[in-house]
Amino acid sequence: MKLLNEVTKNNVLQSMMDQLAQRKDNIIEANKKDLNAFSGDDQALYDRLIVDSNKVDDMIRAVREVKDQPDPVGKVITDDTLDNGLKITNKTAPFGTIMIIYESRPDVTIEAAVLAFKANNKILLKGGKEAHESNEELVKCWHQALKDNGLSTDWIQYLKMDRAATQEFLRNPDQPLDLIVPRGGERLIEFVKQHAKCAVLVSGRGNNFAYVAPDADIEKVIPVLVNAKTDKISGCNALDKIYIDANHPDLKAVSRKIEKALTDKKVEIVASQEVIGHLETTQLIENESVWFEEFLAKKAAIGMVDGLDDAIDHINKYSGGHSNIILTENLDDAGVFMEQVDSAAVYHNASTRFTDGGQMGVGAELAISTDKLHHRGPLGLKQLVTNKYYVSGTGQIRE
Template sequence: MNKLLNISQRNAVLLTMASLLEKEKNALLSANETDMDSYSGDDIAMRDRLKVDDAKIEGMILSLQQLASLDDPLGVERFNFTHENGIHVSNKTAPFGTVLIIYESRPDVTIEAAGIAFKSGNKILLKGGKESINSNLVLVELWHKALQDNGVQNDWVTYLQFDRNQTQQFLEKPTQKVDLIVPRGGERLIAFVKQHATCPVIVSGRGNNFIYIDAEADLQMALDIIINGKTTKISACNALDKVLIDSNLVRKQQFLQHLIQELQKSNVEILADNALSSLEGTAAIADENVWYEEFLDYKIVIGQTVDLEEAISNINTYGGGHSACIVTNNSEHAEQFMNNVDSAAVYHNASTRFTDGGQFGLGGELAISTDKLHQRGPIGLQHLVTNKWYVKGNGQIR
């Protein structure tokens, strides 16, 4: 059991880490350049996630500063009850203990996820991908310096430099106590962790996000939201992959032609279902399984639905349970959509790109969960806790 650090100690470490990131920025950029030069894969989403630049470092620093300014998530009373015999019962938030984060490519996870885990009183085991090893080792060295500068032991943040076999062995027979595992990455990583883990796993799932353009949609708004969702960051799990158009949309053909022209400006490959595949600039869907795919690429599918109910059914059938949006001026349609679509985040007239702990006011995120237990959507500081019952009496027996 970890001896709990008080909130002043935890905040001091986070602020020291923010200062060290600013001070050692060039060392991190140099290490990341080595990682980028070594990456020989053709996965453009992986490459985008791997890259660290000034803007990403500023984001890391801001995340740490925001975390330090937030209230302590521990010891928050969720329930209290006084028994008729005088026993006082309360329930308060408590840390999990030790959290293992397994992730691919993204050095910023070494800051944001570790910061959230640490502020919520947990020890962190970090298992990053081999493609980001140089960047991650610099960041972990800074974590250890931040801990040491505040009189805290290094073992609050540990980097596991394991290959795949060693990782599998650790998952099956951990050499130390692990209370929770969070995999952040593609479906193969998630399946690997779920297959071998012997403790609870929170799945930071895939996107495959949908937008439905209702018959009563504002067409310019719809266009802006689609372009933003698809083209601004194709490596993000909150990016847009599927567009459903209501068959009764006014000026539907004109809208679709405009949409295709705008997508082509960003070199987006456009696939279309049978109802829309005659549109110039699109290719017909070859296989229904494409509806299940998360692309993480400049690729999108457009399809037609007869009404709102069919759109909801399609999203619940094919979507990843991450984010879904309706564009409409009809508030009743919006409410029906948001109540019945089975996704962690549902939107009315806004881009799915906002599904993010920082954008939701959480001060960052450990992951975005598509599980329903114990937390769904962005997992922030206040969610990376379990609970404990406190029972106080003066000799009562049952």
């Protein structure tokens, strides 16, 4: 796709905000069809599917935030002149074509496309069948906004394919494809990684842990754990696992307080053999696989570790590399934890729910990347570009 100037891109985004506002009722009606057709008992999936008036307003806000950000394309990263006279400039450049494969959430149809478009990328949207009606209506908004500004609707394409067709497309795409971002559970991510022939940026898997140190301030511990677990159970930044240090001077009482605070919020507690005797729950974790599992439900696992190093080892083994917390008043221990825990975001005495583009000052995000290449954490506008070298000479040859 050709490079567009910032004025043109911003005009499209202004048109998009207008379309979302004008078609709000149509979008909500389309979403009701998806909600009525929803089958299954996955509450987290259902919650992510809902589009109401406030959600449409959030979409408009996300578009506005991106519109107000500077164009990320063509920014000079380095500019050098070598001894041989070659002038070498490294600038930001679009990826080209980005494919987003996502489940349930219709707002991804807006947030993903607006970021990719402002970064001058063509985007292919492959939404889940459960959100088909909503996505169709939202893509109509995009296409009208593009047409209003004299641009081809090819900039933003909505792909209607079943699993078999998607698999074939990933293996043999009928157009250039530079990057794929799967947004969903582990099954989706593994499916994409197995079949894709281009780069895949892994995002969205949580399974986040909290470590309660022996000196943790219970007045901070309880609200942080409750917020991280219950504020949004369907979020990839939600808390799933809690390790309490075996050396805590008031181990039983603290364990019970944590359990009660969560069960008061209707959270189901499962526990390891080492800690279950201190708790009210009788649900014993009998299979190690539970520690690898992302719950996406009102469920939390409580276990026990023996010291800071043991906590770090366990978290690095089991977590999804998304967001993990240490609760302690010891700044040195907090520093060690934050340096050695291998995840996109590490927290000291704060909720994992802040791993979010808007909360971290990035603005609207494409996803939360747990990859280390090319970026880890919230993928905002500045992260949706690659780089390109411009080399100017006066006839130099390499000898």
